[in-house]
Amino acid sequence: MHVDNIIKGVIKSNKRHLAKAITLVESKSLSKREDADKLLNSILPYTGNSIRLGISGVPGVGKSTFIESFGKFLTSIGKKVAVLAVDPSSKISGGSILGDKTRMQELAKDHAAFIRPSPSDESLGGVARKTRESMLICESAGYDIIIVETVGVGQSEIEVASMVDCFTLLQLPGAGDELQGIKKGIMEISDIILINKAEGENIHKAQLAKSQIENALHILKARDDNWMVKVLLVSALNNEGVERFWEVLLHFITHMKNGNFFRLKRKKQSVDWMWKLLDEELMRIFKSDERIKEMLVSTEEEVRAGHINPASAAKTLLDVFLKKK
Ligand SMILES: Nc1nc2c(ncn2[C@@H]2O[C@H](COP(=O)(O)OP(=O)(O)O)[C@@H](O)[C@H]2O)c(=O)[nH]1
Ligand SMILES: [Mg+2]
Known part of the structure; x- marks a missing residue:
């Protein structure tokens, strides 16, 4: 399908075209990348109007x-919802725990919902x-709410927090979890915290967890945006x-x-993203430079052995790269 047709279809909210468009940006081929860039530039004027929501938490939370439950609620009040997954584990397992569609079977059937699992075979x-x-x-x-699901392990939630308007963390009822959350610095980036599985005999534990988390939140330093993080009890089931x-x-x-x-947050996210791409691209160019490739192994070895100090090794490599030597 020609990229112009894909663009037209996407703007008309055609799901088949939407899926094709995403496949295009996921493609690794350089020629496809040109089409992908064209597509991204063409759709830019139509972007920016949805709520971008990140959902994180440990596997099984x-x-x-x-x-699925929230998505169905949203479509029931006339909203269109898209679900995307960031799942670093999909690379290892070949299949994705997040893209596990069996858990979103109902939502997947909904005309007003679009679900896309994480691209496998990818770095974070x-x-x-x-x-x-x-x-x-x-x-x-034209999707009103875009939900990005990510597994709560390490860097992936930082990545997701830096692309959404609201970052929501799911927690389990019970002690320990909340403190773990603080240690990993996830609390600092969470805007809303949900304690899930708060039903039946879990209710008491969930309430306890809620007050522990609220206490922990009080200790954190005030946020620049003055938002008071909310903790809610839910039962997704x-x-x-x-x-x-x-x-x-x-x-x-x-x-x-x-x-x-x-607006400020989104603007900052865009600029940060630009820098991130620049960082990555510069590093890629550096590492694929023929002379650098030749030197890299031996230079690393000399630094490891303590024969050259890291600063002068870095300077030499840069000088060579910039053709000063
Ligand atoms: N009791 C109870 N179980 C739940 C609830 N939400 C999810 N589960 C169960 O917890 C398990 C993991 O759920 P899943 O949505 O796949 O977790 P994920 O790995 O965080 O995406 C499944 O067996 C769900 O049925 C809930 O609110 N209450
Ligand atoms: Mg999941």
């Missing part, structure tokens, strides 16, 4: 179940880039707390827009 950096681009494509196709989450999410967005933080 109930992210997919929650997204690659997945993050593709997810950002896919997010923009879904926006231009029983569709409980989903509507309340929507209210809080809207409240958060309004808060951010009123204080002019919303």
